[in-house]
Amino acid sequence: MFKVMIRDNMSPVAKERLEALSQIEVVVDNNKETNSPEALSGIIKDFHAIAIRSGTKITEQVLANAPNLKVIGRAGVGVDNIDVEAATKRGIIVMNAPGGNTITTAEHALSLMLSLARNIPQGTASLREGKWEKKALTGVEITGKTLGIVGLGQIGRVVAERAGGLKMKVIAADPFVSKSSAREMGVDLVSLDELFSLSDFITLHVPRLKETAGMINDKALQKMKPGVRIINCSRGDVVDLDALHEAIQNGHVAGAALDVFPKEPPDPSLLILKNPKIIFTPHLGASTDEAQDKVAVMIADQIADYLEKEIITNAVNFPSISxxxxxxxxxxxxxxxxxxxxxxxxxxxxxxxxxxxxxxxxxxxxxxxxxxxxxxxxxxxxxxxxxxxxxxxxxxxxxxxxxxxxxxxxxxxx
Missing domain, CATH: 3.30.1330.90 (D-3-phosphoglycerate dehydrogenase; domain 3)
Structure with a gap:
C-alpha cells in the first residue's frame, strides 16, 4: 500500500483519481501551518509521494525526513519551490504537469494586454470613486500593433496564435526556436534587441533561469520603443520592479501589467504597487477551474503510474520514456x-x-x-x-x- 499526501487546496479530482486505485491511500492536508519546511518535516516520514502546488516548499530539510518518498508531483509547471537537485541525489523523481495550464495562462496574458490598452481596471476604480474620467483614460487600439513575445514555448505559441486573430503583427525572440518553425506559426523571429525596439506591447513567457533573472532591467527598458506596454505572466524576478517603475514615471514606458512578483505576496509598501499606470493580479495566470482540474488529473495519473508501474512521465530530473x-x-x-x-x-x-x-x-x-x-x-x-x-x-x-x-x-x- 502506497501513501500519498495532497496539499495546497489541489482540485478534488486528484484525490478521486488516486483513491480509485486499491493500492493507494490518500491524505489531504491543506493546513497552511504545515507548508513550512520545518512543519512538513515532522509529518512526511511515512509518505511515498506528495502532490503540491506552489504553496508548499520541499527543501533539503524536508527530504532528509522523508525516507520513504519516491516521487514529488507539482500540479503546474514551475518547480521553484522544490529542491530538485537534493531530490535527485536522494533518488526521488520530481514531476510537473506542463501543458495543463497553457491555455489559461495565455488567455490571462491577453486579458491583461487588453485591460492595459483600454485602462479597464483604472476605469472601474475611477467610477467607484464617483468620477467620470473619459479623457484621462483614453486608450489605444491593438489592431495593427506589434506584439513582441519573449519566449516562444507552449504558452508563447498560444499567445501568438490568439494575437494573430486580433490582427496584431506578432514577432518573437527565443534562442531555442528556428526561424522556419516560427514562420509556420505566422511569427517573425527576431533578436531580443530588435523585439525591444519594434514592439508596441511586450509579453514575457520565459522560465526562471540565470539568463532570465532581471532581464527586463534599466538597460533593456532604454532599448524599448517609447510608449511600450509590458505584460509579465512568467516569473516575478524576470522584471526589475524599481527600473520598471522609474521607466513608467519618466514616461518612456506607457504602462505594465504584472501577474507575478519576485516575492509573493509582495511587500505592500512597494512603490510600484501605487503606480496608477500598472495593473496587477495576484498570480492568477493558471487560476481557472478548468486548468486546476487538468493539472490535478495529470499529476495524480503520473504519480499513480510511477508508484504502481514505475512509468515516468514529465519528470524534470529524469528522462521521460514513452x-x-x-x-x-x-x-x-x-x-x-x-x-x-x-x-x-x-x-x-x-x-x-x-x-x-x-x-x-x-x-x-x-x-x-x-x-x-x-x-x-x-x-x-x-x-x-x-x-x-x-x-x-x-x-x-x-x-x-x-x-x-x-x-x-x-x-x-x-
Whole structure:
C-alpha cells in the first residue's frame, strides 16, 4: 500500500483519481501551518509521494525526513519551490504537469494586454470613486500593433496564435526556436534587441533561469520603443520592479501589467504597487477551474503510474520514456545493470565509462539504460543508496565522465 499526501487546496479530482486505485491511500492536508519546511518535516516520514502546488516548499530539510518518498508531483509547471537537485541525489523523481495550464495562462496574458490598452481596471476604480474620467483614460487600439513575445514555448505559441486573430503583427525572440518553425506559426523571429525596439506591447513567457533573472532591467527598458506596454505572466524576478517603475514615471514606458512578483505576496509598501499606470493580479495566470482540474488529473495519473508501474512521465530530473519505447527497453534494463555491476566489481574504483549502443537501439532513447549501467557500476563501490534516478548525479559527484556512442551498424559478438 502506497501513501500519498495532497496539499495546497489541489482540485478534488486528484484525490478521486488516486483513491480509485486499491493500492493507494490518500491524505489531504491543506493546513497552511504545515507548508513550512520545518512543519512538513515532522509529518512526511511515512509518505511515498506528495502532490503540491506552489504553496508548499520541499527543501533539503524536508527530504532528509522523508525516507520513504519516491516521487514529488507539482500540479503546474514551475518547480521553484522544490529542491530538485537534493531530490535527485536522494533518488526521488520530481514531476510537473506542463501543458495543463497553457491555455489559461495565455488567455490571462491577453486579458491583461487588453485591460492595459483600454485602462479597464483604472476605469472601474475611477467610477467607484464617483468620477467620470473619459479623457484621462483614453486608450489605444491593438489592431495593427506589434506584439513582441519573449519566449516562444507552449504558452508563447498560444499567445501568438490568439494575437494573430486580433490582427496584431506578432514577432518573437527565443534562442531555442528556428526561424522556419516560427514562420509556420505566422511569427517573425527576431533578436531580443530588435523585439525591444519594434514592439508596441511586450509579453514575457520565459522560465526562471540565470539568463532570465532581471532581464527586463534599466538597460533593456532604454532599448524599448517609447510608449511600450509590458505584460509579465512568467516569473516575478524576470522584471526589475524599481527600473520598471522609474521607466513608467519618466514616461518612456506607457504602462505594465504584472501577474507575478519576485516575492509573493509582495511587500505592500512597494512603490510600484501605487503606480496608477500598472495593473496587477495576484498570480492568477493558471487560476481557472478548468486548468486546476487538468493539472490535478495529470499529476495524480503520473504519480499513480510511477508508484504502481514505475512509468515516468514529465519528470524534470529524469528522462521521460514513452510506453512504446519502454516496451523495447525494459527487457534490457536488468542486463544493463548487471553489466555495470560487473565492471564495478572488476575495477573496484571510480573510472570513466563509455557505453556504445549499436543497431536498432541507436535509434531509441537509451538514457534509461545508461542510468541502469551507472546504477550497477556505482552500487559496487559506494555505500550510498543508488537507483536509476540519482545514478547520473552520483557519477558526476564522483568525477566519472560518462560517454554514450551510437552506431547503426549491427555487429556480431562472440
Amino acid at each position: 510506453k512504446d519505447i519502454l516496451l523495447h527497453i525494459v527487457p534490457h534494463l536488468s542486463l544493463s545493470e548487471k553489466m555495470g555491476s560487473l565492471m564495478g566489481q572488476l575495477i573496484r574504483k571510480s573510472h570513466d565509462i563509455t557505453i556504445t549502443y549499436s543497431g536498432e537501439f541507436a535509434k531509441l532513447n537509451t538514457r534509461l539504460l545508461t542510468h541502469a549501467v551507472l546504477k550497477g557500476l556505482l552500487s559496487s563501490f559506494t555505500d550510498k543508496p543508488v537507483n536509476q534516478i540519482n545514478s547520473l548525479s552520483l557519477a558526476k559527484e564522483k568525477g566519472i565522465a560518462v560517454k554514450e556512442t551510437m552506431s547503426l551498424a549491427t555487429d556480431d559478438f562472440t
